[in-house]
Amino acid sequence: MRDPRYDILFEPVRIGPVTAKNRFYQVPQCNGMGYRDPTAHATMRGIKAEGGWGVVCTEQAEIHHTSEITPFIEQRIWDDQDIPALRRTVDAIHAHGALAGIELAYNGMNGSNLYTREVPMGPSHLPVATFTHDPYQARAMDKRDIANLRRWHKAAALRAKRAGFDIVYVYAAHGLGTLHHFLSRRFNQRSDEYGGSLENRTRLIRELIEDTREVVGDQCGVVFRMSLDELMGPVGLHRDEAHDLIGLIGDLPDLWDVTLAGWENDSTTSRFEQEGYQEPFVTGIKKLTAKPVVGVGRFTSPDLMVRLVRQGVLDMIGAARPSIADPFLPRKVEEGRIEDIRECIGCNICVSGDFTMSPIRCTQNPTMGEEWRRGWHPEKIAPKGSDDKVLVIGAGPAGLEATLALGQRGYEVMLAEAGRELGGRVSLESRLPGLSAWNRVRDYRVFRLKQMANVQICLDSPLSADDVMGFGFEHVAVATGAHWRRDGVARWATLPVPVAAGAEVLTPDDLMQGGRPQGRQVLLYDDDHYYMGGVLAELLAKEGYEVTLATPAADVSNWTHATLEQARIQKRLLQLGVRLRPHRGLLGIDPEGAQLACVFTGDEERLPCTATVLVTAKLPHDALYHGLLAQQAHWAEAGLRSVTLIGDANAPAPIAAAVYAGHKYARGLDGPEDTGDSVPFLREVAQLVPWTAAPPA
Ligand code: ADP
Ligand code: SF4
Numbered sequence: 012m013r014d015p016r017y018d019i020l021f022e023p024v025r026i027g028p029v030t031a032k033n034r035f036y037q038v039p040q041c042n043g044m045g046y047r048d049p050t051a052h053a054t055m056r057g058i059k060a061e062g063g064w065g066v067v068c069t070e071q072a073e074i075h076h077t078s079e080i081t082p083f084i085e086q087r088i089w090d091d092q093d094i095p096a097l098r099r100t101v102d103a104i105h106a107h108g109a110l111a112g113i114e115l116a117y118n119g120m121n122g123s124n125l126y127t128r129e130v131p132m133g134p135s136h137l138p139v140a141t142f143t144h145d146p147y148q149a150r151a152m153d154k155r156d157i158a159n160l161r162r163w164h165k166a167a168a169l170r171a172k173r174a175g176f177d178i179v180y181v182y183a184a185h186g187l188g189t190l191h192h193f194l195s196r197r198f199n200q201r202s203d204e205y206g207g208s209l210e211n212r213t214r215l216i217r218e219l220i221e222d223t224r225e226v227v228g229d230q231c232g233v234v235f236r237m238s239l240d241e242l243m244g245p246v247g248l249h250r251d252e253a254h255d256l257i258g259l260i261g262d263l264p265d266l267w268d269v270t271l272a273g274w275e276n277d278s279t280t281s282r283f284e285q286e287g288y289q290e291p292f293v294t295g296i297k298k299l300t301a302k303p304v305v306g307v308g309r310f311t312s313p314d315l316m317v318r319l320v321r322q323g324v325l326d327m328i329g330a331a332r333p334s335i336a337d338p339f340l341p342r343k344v345e346e347g348r349i350e351d352i353r354e355c356i357g358c359n360i361c362v363s364g365d366f367t368m369s370p371i372r373c374t375q376n377p378t379m380g381e382e383w384r385r386g387w388h389p390e391k392i393a394p395k396g397s398d399d400k401v402l403v404i405g406a407g408p409a410g411l412e413a414t415l416a417l418g419q420r421g422y423e424v425m426l427a428e429a430g431r432e433l434g435g436r437v438s439l440e441s442r443l444p445g446l447s448a449w450n451r452v453r454d455y456r457v458f459r460l461k462q463m464a465n466v467q468i469c470l471d472s473p474l475s476a477d478d479v480m481g482f483g484f485e486h487v488a489v490a491t492g493a494h495w496r497r498d499g500v501a502r503w504a505t506l507p508v509p510v511a512a513g514a515e516v517l518t519p520d521d522l523m524q525g526g527r528p529q530g531r532q533v534l535l536y537d538d539d540h541y542y543m544g545g546v547l548a549e550l551l552a553k554e555g556y557e558v559t560l561a562t563p564a565a566d567v568s569n570w571t572h573a574t575l576e577q578a579r580i581q582k583r584l585l586q587l588g589v590r591l592r593p594h595r596g597l598l599g600i601d602p603e604g605a606q607l608a609c610v611f612t613g614d615e616e617r618l619p620c621t622a623t624v625l626v627t628a629k630l631p632h633d634a635l636y637h638g639l640l641a642q643q644a645h646w647a648e649a650g651l652r653s654v655t656l657i658g659d660a661n662a663p664a665p666i667a668a669a670v671y672a673g674h675k676y677a678r679g680l681d682g683p684e685d686t687g688d689s690v691p692f693l694r695e696v697a698q699l700v701p702w703t704a705a706p707p708a
Contacts (some may be wrong), residue, residue: 012347017313019320020344024065024303026232026329027265029177031065032328034320034646035341036305038268039114039180039236040331041070042371043364044380049096050695051370052086054383056111057103059334059340062389063341066327067104068112069097071090071182073122074158075169077129078189080122080141084368085613085674088115088167094174101175112178112234113171115223119189120149120198120492127696131154134193135200140186142366142572152189156206157215160189165222172227179231181264182217184238186273190216191220194256195241195248220263235264238272239292248272250292254299261300262447266304268329269293274362275308275575278332282445282542282581283358287315290324297323305329311336311354313344335361336375338389350458356451359574360667366573374452374667377412377674384692387678395421396681399485402427402473404635407435408666409658410490412673418463420677425484426466426524429473433457435492436659437666439523443546444553452666483654487639488676490669491632493659495519501538501627503563503596503610511601520541522624528556534605536597537562537626539664540569545580551624552587559618560584561592563610592618597625629663636660647708 013021021033044052052069059067072086073079077085087093097113098128104111120133123145131139133149143269152160162180171179183190192198193215199206205214216235224233237256241247257267270277271289279288286309303326310316316328318483333340336355343351353375364371364380373379378387399422403414406428414426417456431437433452441450460466479487495518499508510516516525533556537544545568548560560567571577584591595616598606604619636656646652655678685691 013345014349017317018340019317020313020328026110026178026234026303027228028230029110029232032108033063033065033341034316034327035062035064035336036066036327036329037068038305038307038329038331039068039070039112040335041362041365042083042368042380043084043368043606045070046085046087046093046096046369048695049099051383052382053096053100053103055371055380056100057106058382058389059338060107060109062334062337062339063345064109064334064338066110066112066178067339068114068178068180071114071116071118071187072097072171074115074117074165076127077124077132078116078118078122079124080118081124081126082368083365084524085116086113088113088170088174090205090536091170094170097171097174097176101491105175110177110232111175112180113174113176114180114182114236115164115167115171116182116187117164117189118187119192121187122189122501123147133189134206135196136199137198140198151201151617154203160215161218161222163422164219165226168223168227172230173215177231178234178266179221179227180234180236180268182236182268184236184268184272185277186238186241190219191238191248191272194237197241197247201561209252209255213259216264217260223258227612232265234266234268235353236268238270240276241272241294242276254295257296257299259264262302264302266303266327267296267300269296270307275578278359278362278575280311280574280696281358281448281577282576284309286310286312287319290319294324303327307331309333309355309357311340311352313349316425330416332357332361335371335373338376341609353455354451356448358449358666359490359576362575363573372459374665374670375455377671381692384694385678387674392416392678394417395483398423399681400424400483401486401488401680402479402482402484403488404436404479405429405490405492405658405660406433406468407492407669408437408452409492409656409660409669409673410435410488411453411460411495412670413488413490413657414466414604414673414674415456415459416674416677417680418460418466420680421465422680424466424471426460427469427472427474431470431473433468433470435526443523444549446546449666452670474635476642478633479635480640480642480649480651483650485650486680487651487654488673489633489636489639489654489656489660490658490673491635491660493629493631493663494627496628497625498629499536499538499597499600499625499627502540503538508597511599513602514600515602516600517622517624519547519624519626522547522550527554528622529626531555532557532620533559533622533624534618534620535560535624536605537564537567538597539626539628540564542568542571542576542580543687544568545571547624548584548589549587550568552584554685559590559592559620561595561607561618562599563594563596565593567591567593598605627658630664631660633660
């Protein structure tokens with residue numbers, strides 16, 4: 012069973028009046044479900060508790076209707092109506108012996124109150140600090156507002172206690188929420204006893220911790236969450252000041268939950284930070300307080316966790332993303348199954364769920380967010396529904412995941428891959444700058460597949476429709492992927508862009524397979540807007556090419572706002588000397604350069620270059636699939652019953668979508684056919700209140 016060197020991770024930790032059974036702590040984590048999808052949320056948290064986390068928290072819970080962050084979907088604890096949904100989450104967590112925590116948040120100037128239309132409040136008169144630059148200002152809170160906030164926070168804490176939570180947060184982290192704004196001199200420009208000195212800026216925090224303890228302290232641990240650094244030097248909250256603060260109120264909370272601010276510095280992707288990257292900031296905190304400390308850092312290695320505990324850096328191992336990629340991480344450590352841990356790749360597709368207001372998804376864990384609505388458990392899957400044999404063609408993320416889940420169900424599976432390497436696009440992309448952790452998508456699956464007697468893997472096997480018809484498999488999944496277009500078609504130009512004879516045009520596939528421009532002056536045209544354009548510009552700039560990145564968007568890698576990476580990508584490219592031409596569409600390419608147009612005025616400009624890299628749309632490899640469909644009349648005699656197109660071969664999308672498609676295929680095999688005539692998953696529909704008044708005339 013458990014390796015004794017990990018015993019320390021399973022020691023109980025006292026948090027005020029409650030005790031966590033071990034040191035594994037799922038810190039508050041947004042998920043795009045919140046108040047809209049309460050049962051889906053409760054089930055997801057319950058599965059983490061089942062997976063062994065000693066503490067499982069909600070995401071931030073808005074404590075009051077004067078502070079909500081529409082359009083983002085978080086928890087709400089505005090009044091008693093919200094208690095039953097929260098209690099459902101608590102019950103799901105308690106069912107597996109974990110402590111349930113709730114992160115109470117007064118967002119203040121982080122929300123425009125677009126739903127309630129209340130006037131936002133903050134420490135000072137300042138524009139709201141929302142992700143969407145809404146044209147509203149927060150007004151400075153007066154003493155009555157502060158007294159109100161203290162009363163509202165107390166009421167919310169009491170509701171949390173009544174819902175059954177064991178841990179109640181006072182939240183001042185990430186640059187999100189009023190308490191952070193009161194603390195940080197950037198926002199707090201007050202001259203009363205709540206502004207100025209650190210002691211004054213800490214006053215409201217102290218009061219809310221004391222208030223919370225007064226109303227729930229008999230039953231609940233009171234956790235204070237703060238950021239140790241805003242990473243902007245003395246202008247913002249910084250490490251020295253944060254340490255002084257902990258010196259001031261070190262023993263007031265029952266536990267310190269420490270992070271970096273803003274969210275992009277806390278949930279940093281693997282492209283920019285390694286596992287454990289927050290250690291330098293957290294080191295030394297424990298000397299300032301007698302209370303336990305939890306911190307994060309995309310921890311997936313139990314050895315690192317043990318070191319941090321042994322060296323007195325942390326008492327509890329905080330995790331959001333590692334608990335998403337593998338809700339059963341603690342159990343796997345406990346059961347001596349370290350190599351079974353599905354390690355987070357640090358891509359932040361999970362975060363994009365919050366930014367797109369859609370239920371959380373995960374590249375590594377296709378069941379994340381689907382626990383309730385599709386009944387998918389991350390560790391359990393139904394046994395096979397027949398003795399049919401399955402051929403999976405293509406070993407990219409879709410094919411690998413389909414094969415793995417089919418193998419787990421007990422099917423006889425053959426995975427045929429044209430190339431000499433497994434992993435498809437993941438193997439290629441993980442060789443690009445900063446993306447090496449993405450190979451975990453391949454490695455996790457390949458390791459498992461190699462142990463399955465019912466799975467056969469064939470490399471160097473490019474299959475044709477005739478090959479497949481001759482094999483005798485009952486089911487075929489076609490996961491043959493896609494390639495990048497060479498004609499400029501994407502969002503701005505939906506028809507091919509003229510390319511004159513002799514012009515050198517490359518695609519991401521060319522570069523990933525080792526091709527390079529012949530000349531040094533390269534135009535990289537990005538009408539894809541996710542990571543690929545920025546990554547390839549970085550690659551070429553580091554290799555000494557003179558790179559101009561043109562894009563119809565306002566900034567580079569625009570969609571990476573949803574993965575919290577955009578600012579870092581743009582900074583890196585600027586520092587590498589990449590010239591940026593935003594708001595530019597591509598009109599044509601010739602051997603001496605490219606013709607660009609302003610996307611607003613149409614004004615044209617000439618950009619001299621010796622080669623153009625087109626990061627535009629993709630085309631699916633679906634010829635094999637259509638070849639098989641063309642022979643449908645002969646399927647019965649070949650013993651073939653179904654042919655299904657999955658992943659990028661069906662419609663190109665992020666890797667997470669391919670993994671999901673592979674998993675969905677495997678779960679659905681031998682199940683009822685999804686004809687699209689009914690909704691194939693559960694959903695919660697708003698319950699109507701009794702009609703008490705006539706609608707307005
Ligand atoms: P996805 O993201 O949908 O999994 P990828 O492009 O990552 O797609 O992977 C597709 C894989 O399919 C590649 O490894 C490719 O070599 C393989 N492939 C494509 N066509 C065939 C074929 N006809 N026979 C076998 N393998 C194929
Ligand atoms: Fe990790 Fe990516 Fe999954 Fe988020 S989506 S938990 S970053 S693998």
